[in-house]
Amino acid sequence: MAKKKSTAIKEPMTKTQLTAEIAENTGLNKKDVAVFFDELADTIERHLQKNGAGTFSLPGLLKIKTVKKPARKAQKGVPNPFRPGETMDVAARPASTVVKIQPLKKLKDMAN
Numbered sequence: 468m469a470k471k472k473s474t475a476i477k478e479p480m481t482k483t484q485l486t487a488e489i490a491e492n493t494g495l496n497k498k499d500v501a502v503f504f505d506e507l508a509d510t511i512e513r514h515l516q517k518n519g520a521g522t523f524s525l526p527g528l529l530k531i532k533t534v535k536k537p538a539r540k541a542q543k544g545v546p547n548p549f550r551p552g553e554t555m556d557v558a559a560r561p562a563s564t565v566v567k568i569q570p571l572k573k574l575k576d577m578a579n
Contacts, residue, residue, distance in 0.1 A: 515566065527573035531566060538562040 480488065486504070490497045514523035515533050522532040541559040 524571075527571055529571055529574055530569045532569070533564050534567050536563045536565055 482504070486497050486500045489495070490500045493500070511523050511531060514520045515531065522530065524530045539557075539560040542557040544554045545557050547553040547555045
C-alpha cells in the first residue's frame with residue numbers, strides 16, 4: 468500500500484469523527500471500526516488489570532505499562548520547598564498502581 472500524503476488536522480477529533488474518518492479511509496463500515504476500538508480497549512484492560520501482564524504495546528506507536536508506587540509513611544517537620552525556613556507535615560499515602568504511557572520511535576518521528 469503506497470503511503471499517501473497526509474495533511475495536518477487543525478482540531479482534535481471526537482470518537483465519532485475518528486470512527487468515520489477511519490471507516491472512510493479503509494473501506495470498512497463505521498460499526499466495524501467501532502467494534503475494533505471497543506475490542507482494543509478491552510484487550511488493553513486485560514493486559515493492565517491485576518494479575519495481567521502489566522504492559523501493552525501498540526507496535527511502533529506507544530507502550531502502556533503499570534507501575535506500582537509503594538506506600539509512604541507520614542512525616543512531621545519536613546522542610547517546605549515552597550517557603551524556605553518553614554516546616555510542614557506530609558500525610559501518609561497508601562500504595563497505588565499508576566499507568567505510564569511511553570511514546571515509541573515512530574510516534575516521536577510523527578511529531579517532528
